[in-house]
Amino acid sequence: MMMRLSFSLFFLLFFSAFSYSQPAKPLAMMGDQVITTDDFIMKWETTPQPGRELEGPMTESKEKLLKTMVAEKVLAAYARQLRLDTLYAIRRMIRSMEEISVRDQFFKADIQSKVSVTPAMLAEAEARAHEFRHIRFVFHPDYDSALFLYSRLKLGASFDSLLATRPESAEQPRPMQITFGSLEKPVEDAVYDTPVGGYTRPVRRPEGFFVFRVERIEPTPVVADKEKAIWKRKLDDMVHIREADTYYLEFMKTFFKGKEVATDGRLFRVLNRKLYEKLMPRMKSQTEKKRSPVSLSDGDVAAIERELGPDTLAMNLIKYATAPVKVRDFLWDLQFRGWNVITSDPERFKGEFGSITEIIARDAVLNHEAYRRGYASHPEVVKRLRDFSDYFLAERVKGRVADTIDVSEQEIRAQYEKESLKTADTVLVNAIEIQVEKAEQIPEILEAHRLGRSFSDLFRQYNQNPGLKHPDGETGWFLPSQRGGVGKDLAARRLMEILGPVKTGRYISLIQLIGKKKLGGVKPVEPEPYETVKADMAAKAWDEKFVQRLNGITVREARKQGLTMDLDALKTVKVTAVNMAAFQQMGFGGKVLVVPYTANYDEWYPDWKGKDPAP
Template sequence: MKINITVLLVSIFLLQTENFSQSFNQPYVARVGSKVITDSEFLERYEFTPGFRRHIKQMDDSNKLEFLFTLIAEKLLALEAKNLKLDTTEVMQFSRKAFERMFVRDKLFQEEIRNKISVTDKELNEATTKNNSKLYVNFLFSQDKDEIDQLYNYLKQGISFDSILIESPEYEEQKEPVEVLFGQMEETIEDSLFRMKVGEFTKPILTPDGWYIFKLVNKSQNLFFTDEDKENAKMTIVRIVENRKLIKRQKEFYAEYFRNKKVDVDGKLFEILAQKISSVFEYKRKNFTYQPNQPTYLDASDVIKIEKEIGDENLSKPFVKFQEQPITLKEFIRLLAFDGFNSKEYKINLIRASLDFQTKRFIEQELFYREGLKRGYHKLPEIQNEIEKWMDNYLFQMLQNQIIDSIQVTDEEVREYYELMNQPKEFPTVVNIIEVLTDNLNIVDTVLSELKKGTDIRVLAAKYSIRDFTKGRNGEFGKFPVTSYGDIGRIAATMQVGDVYGPLKVPEGYSIFKLIEKDTAYVEKPKTFEQVKDQYRQDIAFQKAQMKLTDYTYNLALKYNIELNIPELDKIQTTRLPSFGIRNLGFGGKITAVPILAPNVEWAYRWIMQQNKKVIP
């Protein structure tokens, strides 16, 4: 159902604007019960939540209103979830603590690392000089110090660099000199290269890979013709210099902070956990389809299985033995899953190595978190607001999932639906999409960047998508009714051919898709009941869930009293570029820039009509 929201809302705004001027001294776009949606929250959520047709200027007002109602729906279900005490459940208490850990650590990073670095004009000038040049080098390599020293002696005796290189195994990868740009190499190596004159070579340089001797073959200017090129170059220079100083400061802080700190781990519990994870991952990789480089993740069902097998006695034992408030094995397993523990292998020695790395990383992060607690960072309004934003989204998802899980479909309903639908008839909306499905946020970012450059989504789907049934056809689904595939089908129904949407959070990860076909009607030959009964059961469940969620949200809107401040919403200036962000957290970890929401506005049409009845007798 599509109605002109702006027209319907006009009379409502006349009443509610006065209420807002009396209630708030700060800019808000809406109040939902006890919750307010500030200008800043709306703008941040809007800009980092994917949406289609945002490039059309004439749709700015409609896009903003629809997203506001989507955001209001999240707040309504979050409020009701609290009313139902879902926030007191073990899983929500755990999630709150996990978010607190992340944001307190991030605050410590800002205070101790980011805020303690500065970039001088001299450093920027030196970096700019380097950035204005391209270097072309060859290199000799060895993992043996005696061998590299011997090669260096040959060079000092006058033996030609090229004559040694042509006899070396690394010659094949550098028949043409290797191009080196500012920021590509470790800083001390880079300094050595940029100081050289053409034809000179370095002393042996030790790297994590082994020993290198570089020769500068040629040097050219890096030209920037347009103002945009110059501005991008300037931004790149600042980013590289800042990142290098961040890394240096972080190393200093680690050395200072971890001096004389020691935390033990229970070795027996470690081995039990490693064996259980290895067993679970082996089963999943042998019984489900995985691409060669696709990792296996420790998910909620795995946690339940592992905890059941380990038993309450071992789960309650201290695993990470901090002097105060040690972490039990149960808590550690859940934090491990929350942080996305994964592995491409299941063999026990590799699982041990991966688990050992994650355990050490956890201890570091937990110590940083506890340092942040000592400083009171968890009490700061900015941290509390971040936690509440994410907890609202989690509570919304939890209650929404409970509603969906409560849907029951009887055999009689399926049979009736079959009799109704499985006739030669015209279906109202059938679509076909090309999809990239991934569970990796970095791949999401890469795909969106490539799409902006004009890369064909079929090429990206062939390379990155993990959905089994679209393999071999470059991510293409084939035609399907929009009642299928949950939110993918529902959103595709509102798109135009050529539109791209995503990322959309789905159970398998993140979906980015392009609508390539849309038919308003087509005829399908009848199928047998056995052929379609399972799909029809899913279709009915989805339809019933959507209707129930719409009704539920509408009733919550009446219960909690929504107030809108549309004049304030009109003031907010948004971009027309589809955006998606990943937030890299201080001391490790990443999340999406904001909680991602799928469009949810059907309930709002009923609410608007109901409000207009109050205003217009």
């Protein structure tokens, strides 16, 4: 019952695109593609860039980002030459991105365009956002009974004594703290119109009627001047959300009338069983107190495909006359949406799978109408698809290169000899390190941390390197020189600051400094035994070999495509030092990065800048 009160029916963040007074100029050109100052600023301001807040003018970070963007375009063009864009997995990812984008345009046209927010609405939102209200409630499914409870309280009955006799008391071990946007609008209106110690008249909700008591009011934390603009924009977004809710409900009542959509029950049960079998081992390996959501991976989907076979994959799971959804498309779309579960109970799992299946069935109807209206040709959709297609294809090229890399015992030994050169340190550091395989996971982790989740908790959910053994992700105390440039950069951080994302071997790391202590004097690093660090040396040797091979492809293709770059023009581009990841909530549900996030890759540049190879 409490959970139903804590969120509104539909969420939408109206993303306001950055506006720039700087005229757009080309920064790089290759083949038929151009990276402009607008492209660069959007990428810079909406994706995290390691270390940029420490560099003053940030020239180095700006150059790294531009070189990364160039490499992505170059490798994507190469991938198209290899016809990697015809692979099913790539086509399906692009199709899923297109579908969520055309639905967003449909939403904007039929719902968002009708939203009108007045200055009075914004003033009310700001006034409410400055207060925390602590509330409790009594509940009854019948209005007359709820009105009787309200009357008793108004006549002086003890709220505590009354609540103690009722089943909803178990949900309220302490008062619930709310502020603007915490509750649905009718509930919030009733609560904010009630003084401390007062009671609301019965408030109708789908499950019944609530009578709220306002226990106390306290101010919310003061918003810093530098954060006020963002804070006010969020309030504006939330007011828009509520207005959009009204039109959304009206739309849903009328749009789906007469449209018949069904799910094949047998295929649903087969998929439910397969998904449960794939996800439960990972769920059950977690402790009861420290459970994190388990997501469907590419490997899970590929394994289910093999088990089902081509005939079953080609069947229609969702039956809609004009736009059915095949089993194979459904599975990959499920993975694209980031569907996850946090329960090992078979019935609850089935319920959660049923809910996402209903959403995908609903979206099939919306997709059909959005495509019929031609939203796939909308400039926003075309631009997003081009950006994300380039990202998907460039990552596929990197994956193909990675599949060709092996390191020999001799190469590992050579790496060990190189790393064993004596250096000196003045501190020891301790950290929590999260390593993931895909760059697009980084903004999600940073956003979760910004919202209050600890790095240890995030390690348990996201870390993909089984070699990191500590259950909370701690590295243990080590000398910075043992991690090369990464260790040096980490030692320069303040406690609890985050380094990264940085490429570390096969993985991309986010590292939080949690401890630093001075040594008694300058301490030389004695090389550790070879067998102790062999795995680390193998990872470093693999990474160097991978980068060298990828550099060769990138430089060759950049020359073929006639790459030109204007680093002088880049120096004049004005950007902020705020490190953030920006997501866009899409109409009719779903969340995507405003632009794709790519791990920095600029190692190719010195080779490209050097002399052309002899003919």
